[in-house]
Amino acid sequence: MLNGSIRFNLLLALPALILTILLVVFTASLSSSFLSSANLANLTNRVLPLGMVALGEAIVLMAGRIDLSVGTIMSLATAIMALTVSSIGWLAIPLAMLAGVGAGLFTAAGVILLRINPLVMSLATAAIVKGVTLLLLPKPGGQVSYDFYALLFEGESPLGVPLLIVILVYGAFILLAGWTRFGRSIYAAGSDPRAAFAHGVSSARVDLQVYALSGALAALAGVFLSIRILSGDPLIGDAYTLDAVSAAILGGIALKGGRGNLIGVLLAVISLVLINNTFNLLQLDTNLQAIAKGLIFVAALVFFMRGKAGDAD
Amino acid sequence: MQTSVQNAVLILEKLRPSTATLRAFGLLVVLLCVLFVASGQVSGHQILDNMRQAAPLGIITLGQALILMMGRLDLSVGATAGLANVVLAMTFAGNMDNMAYALSITLGCGALVGVANGLLVVALRIPAFLATLATSLVLTGTTLVVTGGSPRGSIPAEFRVITEGWFLGVLPYSVILWLAAIAGLTLLVHFTMPGRRMLLAGANSRAARLNGIAAGRMIVISFVFSSLAATIGGILLSAITGMASIGIADAYTVDSIAAAVIGGAVFGGGVFLAAGVSIGALILFFVQSLLYVVSLPPATRFIVQGGIIVLALALANIRRKSD
């Protein structure tokens, strides 16, 4: 089962695993409330949005591309939710995801048809999505029905719906990435597009697929976020782009593509969420928190990027 | 002497604007016409006055274009310009006597940012866009921590002449500074050995090193140039606003990339068009004016900006393919 390249990729998740364990042990030993079921429930609730958006980003990175528009897509999804839930109910969710896919396809079209560098193309998409979001919802507001909240986040047990969603979605994508021909084609395209082409993998098709997936997952993250804040916010997602990239890199996904495992990404998401919780529970200086996050980001870069990145990037 | 004639011809040849520059210029002219039709008034003086206000973006874009020439990206220019704004106001403290001190500290901070970016890229081999992203995070965080959220000091009115004053009443000082930056960087990149070494180091640092070029050093220097350009942009911006605010320059990161790309900068590196990217900065600026004139909501600015980036790159790529 865990044979071949899968094993090599699993090893890349090790640092994220160690970091997660360290944080858990450290916080649990110093704060009695950390392991309370209410706190664990809070943590799974926070893992949910970041987990979804980081998953999409990780898949794009595995294919050797990058998507800097995921944060704005999240914002767009919260706006769509806030504006339409009251009139169309749960249909707002597929609508938001459709918008996310649309944004992803737009990026992919620029990358494939116009051969624009993925980094810039996704920046351009980000600008456009941000503009559209601000036109739809110029200020935080709107209303997302409390029913959704009750379904997802009510209750103080960590064994709730959010955990189920995280397990199902990550489980599906881990299988997809490691054990299907579709997953292989993503790794192949990210590893060496020319060689992949000779194996019958069209990098255009992979681009289309990964950007669409990343758009959909970012929108899903936005949906969860809007339910959590019971409203829409045109700028709320922006900060998530960086967190998503950090989580993917910390989780061992190689920026140049072809390497990494989604289990590592999930662990990295958990550790990013834990950092905030740890600082709050241990009543550490909040200024240090920003610095700690920055240091972890730089450390991840140093560990994972060192020597792997080519001369020009 | 014959060689000097020959040299002059070669220099002129090198100075001939590239098609990308001409394309950007054409776009600018079209834009000005639209602006004229929409607002019913466009005078030479007004254009110069807009250039005066576009100078910070223009100079920051020149730095970004240099990094793009090296096949890299600097995502910290906005944060660096913001840092310059905060540091300048703090060190100036509203007193013209502090000018030398304030300028040297501000430029020094800018240079340090460049060195840090360069070292992250060269010594730790972190891809430039991630390294500069990390730097911008650190800068934003540090600014917040140091100022506690409320930056201090102010820019004395006398200093604000550099953005408000006009040389002999015909040319704004900030435009002169901008033109000087264009000339200086053009000279460096196209007419000097260090510029040539920089170009080679950017294109293939490994090959450059194996051919005896101190590639790492050239890359660090280019990041210092970019950060200094961002700092100068931040200083000009400070002179316009007169005070320090947090996050005031954030938009410059994406704007500078957009302007450079519109002006013909190429992502793979190897191209440096100082005039083209400066026109790109002007285009962005006039687009904003246009949106203001036709009173579209501010959000459309983002859409137009994204659209222009895609359009400019699409045009450039389609042209290259058909060549």
Add this chain to the structure above:
Amino acid sequence: MTATLDNRSVPVLEASGISRAFGQNRVLRDVSFSIGRNEILALVGENGAGKSTLMNIISGGLPQDEGRLSLDGAEYAPASPLEAMRRGVAIAHQETAIIPDLTVAENIFFGREPRGPLGLIRQDALHSNCAELLDDLGFSVSPKRLGSDLSAAELQMVEIARAMSLEPRVLVLDEPTASLSSKAAETVIDLMQRLKARGTSIVFISHRLGEIMDAADRAIVLKDGALTLDAAAGEFSRDDLIQAMVGRKLSNIFPERPSSFEDTAPAIRLQDAGNAELPPVSLSVRKGEVLGVAGLEGQGQHELAAALSGARPFRSGTVEIDGKPTNISSVAKAIALGVASIPDDRKRDGLALTLPVRTNMSLFAIGRESAFGLLPLATEKRFTEEARDRFAIKAASLEQPVGELSGGNQQKVVFARWLAHTPKILVLAEPTKGVDIETKSEIYRLVSELTGKGVAVILISSDLLELIGLSDRIVTVYERRISAEIARADFSEEHIMRCATRHADEPAEVVHA
């Protein structure tokens, strides 16, 4: 499938009147040939003659503009590589297509993985299937190794195994030996013979005429897209091949050079010079002499080149240039001392691919003449134009990005760079890798011209013929030490190979060459 001699004459695959153009560039003109059953057909031609294009057409990678193909007498017009494979035609590409982050097994069975419930790939079955296949082919590569860990020879093996896993009737091998040392190349040739014995027809492209004389049952030659020779083994000589390729006689591509150096002083002398990667070596090269360095892959020759070029300087021992002790402490120092190096991987180590030919070529020429740090534009123009003409560099213009040039022309650009000022010592690593015979002979002529001016040359090459043809003296390296020094009188392929596969003090009998 058993083959009888009679089957030979029956063609498996026939091509008639194939033409193909890329835009204005007519790459193939009315090419007709056939491949017999159990036949090794060699396809020869200069760079750009159209060999790969022709093979791509046969294997479904490209459509032809005109002409027809038939397989076993039936119409054959594959729309894709996949369809070609289904019909029994497989290709191992010139540039191996191994995905670095997947294992050997995953590469070989890419897209054809065994799958279980839910369509999930069965990793264990995949790797055991592959182990069987590799065993069957007699390759000793572990199916679980990553593509990025493989040596050039192993990559080529895996590429061939991938093609073979389709059990093709016609197997196309596009330059399988180009990046291999003689020893590894032999293994590939050996494999071809074994596959042939099993009933596979093979088309085999190579620039190494020795291999062709040894292995081919028949040879066809392309020149400028047209067929200029089609002959069975024994009916053509090496010279015939060259003439068909080049269009003129080029009987000796190695220039005549005087070989008496008794009186000249050494240009460079190493005495126990070494570093962390390189045990101490001692050698010396006289002015105007070519010292060949022969060895299997990875025996320390590239570490030696890196040390000489200043990239990874010597840390111990002494280095003398022109009799003066010195220290090649950096590349810049090496250049200042007159040590010029041409790297074996020109794309990675030699060129800035996105920059124009002009910029790449003028690197050193302008550095010397620059005043006040300004670029000497006139000098650059004069130098680059001269160099282009002198080396006959084919480029649309000097402003064309060097990455768009063909490999041979790229190599010439790297050479031309040094023309600006003649070096004292020239270190050449694989100077003719992937370069066609005419360009090769130009490069050899250039080397000879330089030695005539007193330049000492250290030539590292995996091409034995090149070493024998060009060197005045050859040292062999084995396990990072010099295992023998061979004088010109004793040059022979067998002797060099023997020396290159044993330690200096090992008795010769132990070795099986």
Add this chain to the structure above:
Amino acid sequence: ADDKYSIGYDIYFGGNSWSVQLAKEFEAEAERHADEVDVTYVESELKVDKQVSNIEDLVTQGVDAIITTPISPTALIPVLKKAQAKGIKVILLASKIASDDYDVLVTVDDVDFGKASAEWLADALDGKGKIIALNGIAGISVSDDRWAGAQEVFSEYPDIEIIATADASWDYAQAKVAVSNLLAANPEIDGVWSQGGAMTLGAIDAFEAAQRPLVPMTGEDNNGYLKRWAALKDSGFDSVGAAKPTWLGSESLLIALKLLNGEEVEKDIIFPVPTITAENLDEYVRDDLSDSFWTNTRLSDDQVKATFEN
């Protein structure tokens, strides 16, 4: 330390001088009651989702009271419900939510803020004239509420004509550009209603650059603006400084303590808007202190100096 109350304070933003001073006022008050309270600070950086997480963590820790400045009117509702269910006292500081899941709201009404400055301007113009209005950011409740209050007042004066409004984000530069344009287009402008001191500074500079005489303008209580006003006072410039006082921060702690000690406390504590006029300007303006400092404060000079160094 068990006999102390534990209080969770959410610093909703650390990015402008007003929000910084608001938190400092609280901190200073907490220091004065150091023997009664233990404070846990969390920082929300103006991010709604972070604020939700932070409040959740405060609930987890089991603090006795939470003081927060809601960034969104809806986002905190569920978590504040949870907090109240656990018996935690919830004090909203300077900003409301769209439900009544809190114990006390302590604030100054932004509608009143708009009214106060509008009334002053109407008086200063004797009920007639052409004015322009400088708003913050359309859609932000502070900006909308203040403008609504002002419009209510102006609607009572038929002779006051609002000839233009501009959104200048409380920003000096944007206000200056906007006013310059408006000056060019309108030969007559008799008054400027502005929601923020920095914007008023921009307006003054625009008037001066256009060499137009200064007209009555409304402003805020920040020291930088007051200094400028004081300097221009003798040349006939008249203004008003309306305030949303930062001492609300200190007040929030006092109210929390009352609540925790079981005293009866009104649910919505809305303070009247303090205004600074030409008469009492000298009591507020502080030439020796930083421009950034807000003058309706309970901080000592030393504390102000420590917060805003010059």
